[in-house]
Amino acid sequence: xxxxxxxxxxxxxxxxxxxxxxxxxxxxxxxxxxxxxxxxxxxxxxxxxxxxxxxxxxxxxxxxxxxxxxxxxxxxxxxxxxxxxxxxxxxxxxxxxxxxxxxxxxxxxxxxxxxxxxxxxxxxxxxxxxxxxxxxxxxxxxxxxxxxxxxxxxxxxxxxxxxxxxxxxxxxxxxxxxxxxxxxxxxxxxxxxxxxxxxxxxxxxxxxxxxxxxxxxxxxxxxxxxxxxxxxxxxxxxxxxxxxxxxxxxxxxxxxxxxxxxxxxxxxxxxxxxxxxxxxxxxxxxxxxxxxxxxxxxxxxxxxxxxxxxxxxxxxxxxxxxxxxxxxxxxxxxxxxxxxxxxxxxxxxxxxxxxxxxxxxxxxxxxxxxxxxxxxxxxxxxxxxxx
Numbered sequence: 001x002x003x004x005x006x007x008x009x010x011x012x013x014x015x016x017x018x019x020x021x022x023x024x025x026x027x028x029x030x031x032x033x034x035x036x037x038x039x040x041x042x043x044x045x046x047x048x049x050x051x052x053x054x055x056x057x058x059x060x061x062x063x064x065x066x067x068x069x070x071x072x073x074x075x076x077x078x079x080x081x082x083x084x085x086x087x088x089x090x091x092x093x094x095x096x097x098x099x100x101x102x103x104x105x106x107x108x109x110x111x112x113x114x115x116x117x118x119x120x121x122x123x124x125x126x127x128x129x130x131x132x133x134x135x136x137x138x139x140x141x142x143x144x145x146x147x148x149x150x151x152x153x154x155x156x157x158x159x160x161x162x163x164x165x166x167x168x169x170x171x172x173x174x175x176x177x178x179x180x181x182x183x184x185x186x187x188x189x190x191x192x193x194x195x196x197x198x199x200x201x202x203x204x205x206x207x208x209x210x211x212x213x214x215x216x217x218x219x220x221x222x223x224x225x226x227x228x229x230x231x232x233x234x235x236x237x238x239x240x241x242x243x244x245x246x247x248x249x250x251x252x253x254x255x256x257x258x259x260x261x262x263x264x265x266x267x268x269x270x271x272x273x274x275x276x277x278x279x280x281x282x283x284x285x286x287x288x289x290x291x292x293x294x295x296x297x298x299x300x301x302x303x304x305x306x307x308x309x310x311x312x313x314x315x316x317x318x319x320x321x322x323x324x325x326x327x328x329x330x331x332x333x334x335x336x337x338x339x340x341x342x343x344x345x346x347x348x349x350x351x352x353x354x355x356x357x358x359x360x361x362x363x364x365x366x367x368x369x370x371x372x373x374x375x376x377x378x379x380x381x382x383x384x385x386x387x
Contacts, residue, residue: 010035011349014108017120018068021114021319021334026344028324036078046100046150052181054140058059090289110314110345115280117320127248131271150270155202167205168268172245174211176370183372186235210243234375279321296323305360316341327363
């Protein structure tokens with residue numbers, strides 16, 4: 001199937017997002033006969049799995065978030081634009097984005113949407129004020145200030161109850177981010193900060209992890225989940241499965257036990273939310289324009305086997321925005337989706353692509369790992385499990 005691109009210009013590819021999906025899609029097209037425009041709302045490419053280390057002071061922002069423009073500076077066929085995408089017009093093949101007071105419209109022949117996901121507060125967005133998530137550099141820096149600030153406030157206060165509240169840390173969500181952050185806070189308190197204060201002993205702080213499932217790290221299976229929990233508890237983390245947080249405010253949280261229905265109030269100063277994600281609202285924008293295309297409960301687009309949307313074989317949705325059976329919301333899913341989309345676009349440009357006969361996207365599971373503490377982690381590679 002020949003490309004519909006005019007012979008007087010090159011095929012135009014617009015990539016939305018500078019995460020693992022967007023950046024790799026642009027890089028994979030480096031030697032292709034196309035012009036790439038990458039539009040992102042941040043200036044950097046964030047290595048999100050290490051955000052918890054930024055939040056606890058181990059790494060600096062520059063260590064995990066290199067500038068996207070500098071990463072792609074030698075890719076002559078790629079232009080990087082900063083802005084927040086407001087609209088995608090599939091019929092007219094345009095993307096509208098805004099930067100400050102400036103609004104721009106960029107045309108495309110092929111589109112790769114990799115705008116990622118944000119925290120999901122399940123309809124309780126007001127929780128965000130008191131329990132920020134862990135999705136951006138700003139989130140991690142905010143949490144760093146809150147975590148270290150809690151110890152500083154505990155050192156200053158003369159009220160025993162307020163000191164106890166300041167030294168109680170709550171993490172909501174037992175996925176990899178929640179487990180890693182809870183473990184790192186415990187290490188910070190018990191290995192790094194002891195001796196640094198005169199009024200308090202940081203090692204006496206409480207670190208509490210709440211999750212709605214039967215065990216933490218549910219995507220990695222029950223065996224590794226229980227091993228991770230055992231290690232966390234050995235470090236002093238209080239792990240509470242089958243627990244749903246029903247309210248969050250300045251003073252603390254309210255938690256409901258799923259088995260008994262009993263609720264209790266926990267007073268804590270520093271709260272972190274890592275209980276779920278919601279895909280970019282651009283998924284809804286796309287779905288409204290495609291008959292038969294839906295989004296799931298997390299806002300992810302239910303894509304075709306070739307990662308496109310119905311009726312638009314040149315529009316790819318990848319990474320956290322795509323609902324693909326068997327593909328978890330991890331970096332490898334986005335990277336492999338980007339490689340598949342770029343390869344398909346290259347074939348399209350050369351006139352070798354027929355959407356009706358495309359080989360479906362196939363995910364290769366390279367395994368997953370969660371780092372619990374400095375010398376402990378759990379990992380799963382296929383059927384093999386390690387701890």
